[in-house]
Amino acid sequence: MADVLDHAVLDVRQLRPRLRRDIRITEQIFRNESWFIVQDPITCQFHRVGPSEYRFIRELDGQQAVGDILQRLAGELGEETLSPDLAAQLLNYLQQSNLLETHERLDPASLYETYRQARRKRGLQIASNFLFINLPLVDPDRFLTRTLPYVRPFLGRAFFVVWLVSLMTALGIVVTYLDELISRANSVLAPSNLLLLYVSYAIVKLFHELWHGYVCRRYGGPVHEMGILFLVFTPFFYCEASSAWAFDSKWKKIYVSAGGMYIELFLASIAAFVWFGTNPGIVHTLAYNVVFVASVSTVLFNGNPLLRYDGYYILFDLLEVPNLWTNSHAYLRYLATRYVLGHKQESPAEMVGQRVLYVVYGIASFFYRIAVCVGIILFVSGQLKGLGLLLALGALFAWVVVPVGKGVKYMFFTASTRSQRWRSGWVIGGAVAAAVVVLGFVDVPMRLYMTAAVDYREVQVARADAPGHVAEVRVRTGQRVAVGDVLARLTNEQQMAEYRKAKAELAYVTSQYAALEPTDTAAAQAIKPRIEARKNHLDDLAKKTASLTIKATIDGVVVTGRLDELIGQYKSTGDEIMTIADTDHPLLKAAIDQEDIYEYRDAVGEPVEVRLRSRPAEVLAARIDKVSPRSTRDAPHPALTMSAGEDLLLDPQADSDTPKLLHPCFVAEIVPTDADLRLPGGAVTRVRFEARPRPLAVQWYRKAVRLVRTLWL
Numbered sequence: 001m002a003d004v005l006d007h008a009v010l011d012v013r014q015l016r017p018r019l020r021r022d023i024r025i026t027e028q029i030f031r032n033e034s035w036f037i038v039q040d041p042i043t044c045q046f047h048r049v050g051p052s053e054y055r056f057i058r059e060l061d062g063q064q065a066v067g068d069i070l071q072r073l074a075g076e077l078g079e080e081t082l083s084p085d086l087a088a089q090l091l092n093y094l095q096q097s098n099l100l101e102t103h104e105r106l107d108p109a110s111l112y113e114t115y116r117q118a119r120r121k122r123g124l125q126i127a128s129n130f131l132f133i134n135l136p137l138v139d140p141d142r143f144l145t146r147t148l149p150y151v152r153p154f155l156g157r158a159f160f161v162v163w164l165v166s167l168m169t170a171l172g173i174v175v176t177y178l179d180e181l182i183s184r185a186n187s188v189l190a191p192s193n194l195l196l197l198y199v200s201y202a203i204v205k206l207f208h209e210l211w212h213g214y215v216c217r218r219y220g221g222p223v224h225e226m227g228i229l230f231l232v233f234t235p236f237f238y239c240e241a242s243s244a245w246a247f248d249s250k251w252k253k254i255y256v257s258a259g260g261m262y263i264e265l266f267l268a269s270i271a272a273f274v275w276f277g278t279n280p281g282i283v284h285t286l287a288y289n290v291v292f293v294a295s296v297s298t299v300l301f302n303g304n305p306l307l308r309y310d311g312y313y314i315l316f317d318l319l320e321v322p323n324l325w326t327n328s329h330a331y332l333r334y335l336a337t338r339y340v341l342g343h344k345q346e347s348p349a350e351m352v353g354q355r356v357l358y359v360v361y362g363i364a365s366f367f368y369r370i371a372v373c374v375g376i377i378l379f380v381s382g383q384l385k386g387l388g389l390l391l392a393l394g395a396l397f398a399w400v401v402v403p404v405g406k407g408v409k410y411m412f413f414t415a416s417t418r419s420q421r422w423r424s425g426w427v428i429g430g431a432v433a434a435a436v437v438v439l440g441f442v443d444v445p446m447r448l449y450m451t452a453a454v455d456y457r458e459v460q461v462a463r464a465d466a467p468g469h470v471a472e473v474r475v476r477t478g479q480r481v482a483v484g485d486v487l488a489r490l491t492n493e494q495q496m497a498e499y500r501k502a503k504a505e506l507a508y509v510t511s512q513y514a515a516l517e518p519t520d521t522a523a524a525q526a527i528k529p530r531i532e533a534r535k536n537h538l539d540d541l542a543k544k545t546a547s548l549t550i551k552a553t554i555d556g557v558v559v560t561g562r563l564d565e566l567i568g569q570y571k572s573t574g575d576e577i578m579t580i581a582d583t584d585h586p587l588l589k590a591a592i593d594q595e596d597i598y599e600y601r602d603a604v605g606e607p608v609e610v611r612l613r614s615r616p617a618e619v620l621a622a623r624i625d626k627v628s629p630r631s632t633r634d635a636p637h638p639a640l641t642m643s644a645g646e647d648l649l650l651d652p653q654a655d656s657d658t659p660k661l662l663h664p665c666f667v668a669e670i671v672p673t674d675a676d677l678r679l680p681g682g683a684v685t686r687v688r689f690e691a692r693p694r695p696l697a698v699q700w701y702r703k704a705v706r707l708v709r710t711l712w713l
Contacts, residue, residue: 012088013070017100018062025054026246030320039246040099041222046245047097048322052080053090060100066091134238137227144210144217151214154263163266170269173276174291181291188292193285200289201236201297204267208260208302209239215259216241219252250317257313261302268294306361306368321357328362331355341411341424439700443693448599450687451646452590452610452670453637454679458582460554464571465547468492473563481552481580488566488577490548499541506534556580559681586679588622588670589636590687591648595702597666599691600627608670609688612679616686621673624689631664639682646684663709 024039036054038047049057055077059069066087074081082090094100153159174181188197213223225240244256271290278284301307305315308325316324330348337343349355377392411424468490475487509531516524560578571577588610592600603624610620633651635641641648641659654660670687672679 012084012091013065013067015066015091016062016064017060017066017091017094019057019060019094020099020101023099024246025058026248028248030322037246038099039243040097045097046242047093047099049090052077052082056082056087056090057094062101133230135228135230136225136240139224140210140213140226140239141217141223144213144223148214148217152218155215155218163262163269166269166273167265170272173272177276181288184288185292188289193289196282196286197289197293200286201293204264204290204293204297205237207263207267209237211259211263212239212241212256215256216244219244219247219256221247221256250320253317254314257310257317261298261310264294264298264302304368306365307372319357321354324357324361325365328358328365331358332362332366335359337410340427342420342427439697440695442695444696444699446599446691446694446699448596448689448691450590450592450668450689451640452588452668452685452687453639454681454683454685455587455589455637456556456581456583456681457585457587458554458556460552460556460580462487462550462552462577462580464490464550464573464575464577466490466492466495466544467570467572468495468548470566470569470571470577473566475558475563475578477558477561477563479558480556481558482555483552485552486549487552487558487580488550490550490571492548495541495544495548499538499545502534502538502541506531506538509534550577552580554580554582556582559583581681583678583681586672586677586681587625588672588679588685588687589640590668590670591636591640592627592666592668593706594631594664594666595706596691597627597631600624600666600668600689603627603689603691606689607673610670610672611686611688613684613686620677620685622670622687623673624668625671626669628667631666633660633664635659635661636665636667637682639684644684 020040022041024041026037026039028035028037034051036049036051038049038057040046055073056069059073067084070081070084070087091100187193209226213226216223221241221243223239223241223243227238228235229238230236241256244253247253247256268291271287271294275284275287275291278287302309303311305311312325316322321327327348334345334348338345338347347355349358373395377395411428412421469492470488471491472489473487474489475481475485481487509527513524513527513531516527557580558578559581563578566577604627606624608622608624610622612618612620635648635650638644640646641650641661643650643659648665649662651660651662
C-alpha cells in the first residue's frame with residue numbers, strides 16, 4: 001500500500017521511505033556536470049536532481065532510516081551531503097510527485113492538503129493559460145511502434161540528403177516568385193479559402209506531431225499521449241514526446257524537438273513544386289496553403305524559442321539549460337521580491353551568465369507571449385466581435401486580476417513576508433504614486449497617425465449626356481489632355497435616325513415655303529411657323545447628337561484604366577465613362593477620429609510626414625491645409641474604407657448606392673510641400689502629425705477608446 005508521508009509532523013530521520021520500484025533514473029551530462037533524470041513511467045513526468053540528491057534517493061529502499069542514510073553519506077561525501085532540512089524538502093517533493101511508496105501510517109490531513117493544493121494549482125494554470133488548453137485523446141504508442149518500420153527510411157541520413165536537395169530547390173522557386181507569394185498572402189484568410197486553409201493546416205500539423213512521435217520511438221522513447229491543443233479555441237494536434245528527456249544524447253533530444261518542423265519543411269518543399277507546376281484551381285490553392293502554413297506557423301510558433309514549442313526545447317538542449325522558461329520567470333520573481341520588496345531569498349541562479357540568460361529570456365518571452373495573445377484577440381475580434389470581447393475579458397482577468405491577487409496575497413497574507421509588510425506597502429504605494437505622476441501629469445511627445453488617400457483638387461468625371469454605345473475611345477490611360485479635346489464618341493442609331501428624319505422634314509417644309517412665296521404669300525406665311533418649329537426640333541437633336549462626343553472640360557491626365565474595355569458598352573444618361581484629374585495639384589484626404597479632433601483644430605498649416613504604402617521608406621513633406629468644421633459619415637475617399645481593406649467601417653444598414661460610415665469622422669485636407677510632386681490617385685498613405693505633448697495616460701486612454709469602439713461597439 002502506497003502511503004503519503006507528512007514530513008512536517010514526523011521526524012524525518014526516523015522515516016524509512018521507499019522509492020517506487022518502477023522509477024527509472026538515468027545520468028546525463030549538462031555543461032560537463034553530472035545530473036540525474038528521474039522518470040515516472042506512469043505519468044511520463046521527469047525530475048532532474050544533482051549528484052548529492054541522487055546518492056540519497058537511491059538509498060531509499062524502505063529498510064534504512066533516513067538518519068542512518070544521512071550519517072553514512074556524510075562519511076562518503078563530506079560537505080556535499082544533504083542536511084536534514086534539505087532531505088526533508090526532497091522527501092516532500094518526492095511525496096508530492098508520487099515517487100515514494102511506504103508502509104508508514106497515512107496522514108489524511110496531509111493527503112487532503114496535497115490534493116487541494118494540486119487542484120488549486122491546476123485551476124490557476126488553466127485560468128492563466130485559457131488560450132492554450134490541452135485535451136489528451138489517445139495513446140499512440142502501439143500505432144507508432146507498428147508503423148515505425150515503414151517510416152524509418154524517412155528518418156535516416158539518406159532521406160536527409162533528399163530533404164536538403166528538395167528544400168534548396170523549393171527555396172529557389174520561392175525566391176523567384178517571392179512577390180507573387182507575398183501578394184497572395186492577403187487573400188489567404190478570405191472566406192472562400194478558409195476551408196482549404198483548415199484542411200491544409202490539419203494535414204501539415206498531423207504529420208508534424210506524428211513525426212515527433214516517430215523520432216522519439218526510433219530512439220526507444222515511449223509516446224503515450226496525443227490529443228488536441230485548443231489555441232484560442234481552435235483545435236490543433238499535439239503529441240507528448242517528453243520521454244526524450246531520458247535520452248543520453250542532447251542531439252537525439254534536439255532531433256525529437258525538430259522532427260515536426262523537419263517534415264513540415266519537406267511537405268512545404270513538395271507543395272512549392274506542386275504550386276509551381278499547376279494552374280489556378282483547388283490543387284494549386286491547397287499547395288499554396290501548405291507553403292503558407294509551414295512557413296508562417298514555423299516562424300511565429302514552432303520555431304520561435306520565446307514560446308514553449310519546438311524552438312524552445314531545441315534552445316535549452318543546445319544551451320544545456322533545462323526548464324529555461326520556469327527558471328527564467330522564477331528568477332525575475334526573485335529579483336522583484338529580493339531587491340524591490342526586501343524579502344530575503346536564495347537566488348535560483350548561481351552563475352553570472354545564467355542570471356543574464358534568465359533575465360533576457362524571461363523578459364523577452366513574457367512580452368512576446370503577450371504580443372502573440374493580444375494579436376490573436378485582435379484578429380478574432382475583427383472576425384467575431386462577441387468572441388473577441390470574451391477573450392479580451394478573459395485575458396484581462398488572467399493577466400491582471402490573477403497576478404495582482406497573487407501578489408497581494410503573497411505580500412500581505414503570507415507568514416514569510418510578515419516582517420517586510422511595511423516596506424512592501426511603502427514600496428508599492430510609492431510605485432503607484434510615481435506611476436500616477438509620471439503617466440498622468442508629465443507631458444510627453446505625442447504623435448498622431450492618420451490614413452490618407454491621394455485625391456486631386458480639380459477632377460472631371462466624364463459622363464454620358466445622352467444614351468448610346470461607346471464606338472470610339474480617343475485617349476489612353478495616363479495621357480495628358482486639354483480643354484476641348486475629344487475623349488470618346490458614342491453612337492445612338494435611333495437618335496441619328498430621328499436627326500436625319502427631322503433634317504429631311506425641315507428641307508421639305510423649306511422647299512414648300514420657297515415654292516409658295518412667289519405666288520401665294522398668305523400660304524407661305526402659314527408654313528413659316530412650321531419651319532421655325534422644325535428648326536428648333538433639329539437644333540435640339542443636333543445638340544443631343546453632339547453630346548454623344550465626350551470632351552475634356554479641364555486640363556489634366558486620364559486616370560481611368562482599361563479604356564479599351566469600354567468599346568461596345570451601352571451607357572445610359574449620367575453613366576461614368578472616364579475620369580480626368582489635374583495631377584499637377586495632388587491633395588490628400590484623411591479621416592480624423594473624433595477622439596483626436598481637438599488636436600487638429602489649430603493644426604492648419606502645421607507640417608506632417610507622409611509615407612506611401614507602396615514606398616514606406618520614402619518620407620514626403622506636407623502640411624495640413626484644411627480641417628472640416630463638423631463630422632460627417634461620408635467617406636473622405638473610397639480607398640479608406642473597409643471595403644478597400646482599410647480601417648473606416650461602413651454602416652451595413654446604409655444603402656449600397658450611397659454608403660455611409662459606421663462612425664462619423666472629420667476630414668483633413670493635406671497638400672504636399674513640393675509643388676512639383678506627382679502622386680498616383682487613390683494611393684493610400686500614412687500621415688504622421690506631431691501634436692502637442694500630452695500625458696501618457698491621456699494618450700493611452702484615447703487609443704483604448706478608439707480600439708474598443710472599432711472592435712466591439
